[in-house]
Amino acid sequence: TQRVFSGVQPTGNLHLGNYLGAISKFVTMQHDYESIFCVVDLHAITVPQDPAKLKAQTREVAAAYLAAGIDPEKSIIFQQSAVSAHAELAWILGCIARIGWLNRMTQFKDKAGKDKEKASVGLYTYPVLMAADILAYKATHVPVGEDQKQHLELARDIAAKFNNDMNAENFFPLPEPMIQGPATRVMSLRDGTAKMSKSDPSDLSRITFTDDADAIAKKFKKAKSDPDPLPTEKEGLEGRPEAKNLVGIYAALAGTDVETVLSEFGGQGFGALKPKLAELAVEKLSPLSAEMRRLMDDPSHIDSILTNGAERAEAIAAPILKDVKDIMGFRPRG
Numbered sequence: 001t002q003r004v005f006s007g008v009q010p011t012g013n014l015h016l017g018n019y020l021g022a023i024s025k026f027v028t029m030q031h032d033y034e035s036i037f038c039v040v041d042l043h044a045i046t047v048p049q050d051p052a053k054l055k056a057q058t059r060e061v062a063a064a065y066l067a068a069g070i071d072p073e074k075s076i077i078f079q080q081s082a083v084s085a086h087a088e089l090a091w092i093l094g095c096i097a098r099i100g101w102l103n104r105m106t107q108f109k110d111k112a113g114k115d116k117e118k119a120s121v122g123l124y125t126y127p128v129l130m131a132a133d134i135l136a137y138k139a140t141h142v143p144v145g146e147d148q149k150q151h152l153e154l155a156r157d158i159a160a161k162f163n164n165d166m167n168a169e170n171f172f173p174l175p176e177p178m179i180q181g182p183a184t185r186v187m188s189l190r191d192g193t194a195k196m197s198k199s200d201p202s203d204l205s206r207i208t209f210t211d212d213a214d215a216i217a218k219k220f221k222k223a224k225s226d227p228d229p230l231p232t233e234k235e236g237l238e239g240r241p242e243a244k245n246l247v248g249i250y251a252a253l254a255g256t257d258v259e260t261v262l263s264e265f266g267g268q269g270f271g272a273l274k275p276k277l278a279e280l281a282v283e284k285l286s287p288l289s290a291e292m293r294r295l296m297d298d299p300s301h302i303d304s305i306l307t308n309g310a311e312r313a314e315a316i317a318a319p320i321l322k323d324v325k326d327i328m329g330f331r332p333r334g
């Protein structure tokens with residue numbers, strides 16, 4: 001089977017990067033693959049979370065999935081902590097992965113800050129849990145943003161080492177990262193060299209799912225740019241991170257490529273691009289945020305989808321985990 005697995009953390013401030021890099025891809029992939037989309041709350045707690053907010057934000061990510069167009073009948077939408085296979089398999093895979101591999105992970109270096117000794121152990125082993133998420137379902141394809149590429153490579157290494165060490169040839173498929181299109185790494189609107197991020201202290205740095213038309217227009221208007229006109233060729237964007245970012249966002253929202261956008265805007269300034277970009281973003285995001293608000297008004301509906309999804313996810317993961325335990329030599333509980 002060709003199976004997709006991916007997830008989003010319920011850490012608030014869902015933004016355009018999450019949409020273009022991940023969620024919009026989920027929506028199209030669900031038609032071609034058996035798909036499992038997770039709200040990864042176990043990942044969220046690798047940094048401190050307010051428990052009451054975490055619950056609301058979990059429903060918010062589920063609402064975003066639904067509002068974006070993921071069909072809960074066809075695809076599985078569920079919450080990570082509701083299926084114990086994730087945490088159980090993460091332990092076993094943590095005994096397969098090597099410390100040296102984790103030491104190379106750049107996200108940990110970025111997120112841990114200056115004093116690495118003070119970061120949680122969970123933040124350090126985050127990529128092992130991510131490998132468990134994917135491998136618990138023997139997922140073959142994983143749509144993610146560019147920032148997750150290194151973690152995906154680690155998941156492949158862990159799968160291969162498990163298969164090899166445990167003499168279980170081809171037990172875990174090596175999951176393929178799917179990182180495609182013009183917006184796999186959406187950058188901050190305030191700094192073209194920093195990733196658009198949930199935790200950026202500046203609200204102007206990101207377009208969120210809950211921004212209204214005025215906020216979107218204002219943020220693009222204030223977006224950092226440069227004084228030169230846009231180039232007519234793609235190569236002309238090199239060394240111009242802000243221009244590259246805005247053109248990439250435009251292309252992704254319009255469902256086209258960078259070349260096509262430049263054939264329209266090349267030679268013109270940002271004053272021409274920005275209002276059109278805002279218009280396009282409003283056109284795409286407004287229906288999504290309206291639908292999200294509507295869904296959030298009925299938490300019991302979201303909860304029933306998450307409960308049903310957890311049962312279906314568990315039904316896939318449980319036999320795989322059982323096989324893993326058998327391979328490890330654990331005596332069955334009976």
Ligand code: AQP
Pocket residue numbers: 007008009010011017018019020021022143144145146147148183184185186187195196197198199200
């Ligand atoms: N800027 C981005 N461009 C493209 N894709 C992105 N993703 C995140 N940021 C961008 C992708 O969205 C999916 C879910 O991300 P997440 O919620 O698991 O993780 P995150 O990377 O923690 O999100 P943030 O906004 O970057 O949070 P902070 O502020 O904590 O750093 C993933 O597929 C991710 O690649």
